[in-house]
Amino acid sequence: MIEILTIETPGLGDRSYLAHDGRVALVVDPQRDIDRVLARAAEAGVVITHVFETHIHNDYVTGGLALARATGAAYLLNADDAVAFDRTGLHDGDVVTVSPEMAVRTLHTPGHTHTHLSYALLDAAGDPVAVFSGGSLLFGATGRPDLLGPDHTDTLVRAQWHSAHRLATELPGSATLHPTHGFGSFCSASATASGTAGTVGDETRTNPALTLDEEHYVHDLLAGLDAFPAYYAHMAPANSIGPDTPDLTPPATADPGELRRRIDTGEWVVDLRDGTAFAAGHVAGSVNIGLTGQFVTYLGWLIPWGTPVTLLGETPSQVADAQRELVRIGIDRLAAMATGVPADWTAAPVSFRRATFADLATERATGTGPAVLDVRRTAERADAAVHGSVHIPIHEILTRLDEVPSGTVWVHCAGGYRAGVVASLLHARGHDVVAIDDDFARAVAAGLTSTTARAAA
Incomplete structure (x- = not known):
């Protein structure tokens, strides 16, 4: 059989x-x-x-x-x-x-x-x-x-x-x-x-x-x-x-000084923790692409190809899982790794705020409210969008940084994962950000959106 x-x-x-x-x-x-x-x-x-x-x-x-x-x-x-x-x-x-x-x-x-x-x-x-x-x-x-x-x-x-x-x-x-x-x-x-x-x-x-x-x-x-x-x-x-068998040997462990040097020279230090943990405290200049989401797709999409990658994870197994995902798209050798918590990686962790669409509605009720950045893909935005939001799809963010509004920027997507990724990229470049960790349906329910012609048709 x-x-x-x-x-x-x-x-x-x-x-x-x-x-x-x-x-x-x-x-x-x-x-x-x-x-x-x-x-x-x-x-x-x-x-x-x-x-x-x-x-x-x-x-x-x-x-x-x-x-x-x-x-x-x-x-x-x-x-x-x-x-x-x-x-x-x-x-x-x-x-x-x-x-x-x-x-x-x-x-x-x-x-x-x-x-x-x-x-x-x-x-x-x-x-x-x-x-x-x-x-x-x-x-x-x-x-x-x-x-x-x-x-x-x-x-x-x-x-x-x-x-x-x-x-x-x-x-x-x-x-x-x-x-x-x-x-x-x-x-x-x-x-x-x-x-x-x-x-x-x-x-x-x-x-x-x-x-x-x-x-x-x-x-x-x-x-x-x-x-x-x-x-x-x-x-x-x-x-x-004709690719050969990947080498999944763990990379060398980096100390805080090496992590700082790698970030300062333009390498990517990627934090694998979830967005909530990252926002609460992380290494300045690091990027958050959580392993629980479409990690390998968005890292591969965003990173300038060939840039050395160092992974930060809570455990060695978390790093090993990410390494396995990366070899599937040909990122074969990691520059380094570190495990533990932010205090193990830096003497001065930094943070940013996470919020909901209800929080945004409250902010707007007191005035014009903060700038909002929508990082969904074009097809997603075609049905509804937050009033007055700026649209830069996640995969275009690094080539359109000059279009990011000044001042505090609230970043949203459809569910929170991509917003966290983009918020980390912007925060690493000196922007004051708030990552909206919420389902976009709640933006609609809160009256924050305008319906597009396609959705109304």
Whole structure:
């Protein structure tokens, strides 16, 4: 009997898969830290013989080549992918026999990339029982078509519609769907469905790619595209070269003097604690990107690529968890680390205030109130915005610092996490900030917002 095990990477919104028949296994789209995959295979008592990639990934550094080398497995990807390592090249329609109980049929499904492949998992009778769809057909959405640049977007978005229809046409509705992206990944073209399991048949009833005609699908998808992380530009080149196994050895510990020197020379010292703890006391000049949120996405998006990174955490395990997330996007070596509390890292911790939207309403009731900075993405702001707020999306803040209002600035997002990140960046640069740690729905309830034309339509 075939079993499919899911290996989740929530920090990036991705999934990898291990499918086995009780003896041998195949793996699809493994993340960089392959020890997780090896552990799952060992727990199941199976040997990995094949490693498949659906595409040259743009949002993470793959562990595929390293896993194949570690296990002696065949490494399989599109024969048309230009890579600098030996692999088994696949073409549309190729069938790879993994064992007498399971095989894989290759389907060319361009859209997310030109050479994207999906893999239909076949049982002993040769019937498709599942499909690993990578960045093609997702739960309630499809992978975004614009990651290769504007010259490719129109071709890819139309190819994506046709690829979704190919999967729906050639596979039985009962085949289970196993996408790589779509669980918070910016590789998704739109918000995915809330479910995390389903079949091809389910998608034919709900997925816009399968319920809309081509022109409406193309129009709606392109209209909904928003920015994607800047670090994506470095992922495909790294994957084409052939990344090796990451080194997760802990970095050296830095004392307060070294932390100060690193900050003063422009390096990033990143505090992994939650926003409340950071605001109450932290090292002056450090940045707060809490490990409990989309840590790796926002660190990779904001940091000038190649800047040395030092991590501050409450415990060594917290730092180790962050280090593991960072190697997934190719930040392989940390400059240093320190653990404990702010008093262990500096003789003079600094702080700033955190507040709620009700607090902001109170401030405004006494007069014009403080300046408000909205760091949500453009699509989020399109429905409602705080009256008089300045809009600078989080990913643009470091290139638009001259647009930040003077005086005290109240920073908000949709829930508080991104506001805390931006407040820390501004505070490190000398701004007087208040981080709003609150749900944006409470801003609406407090009468602080104006409704946009889109929301009113």
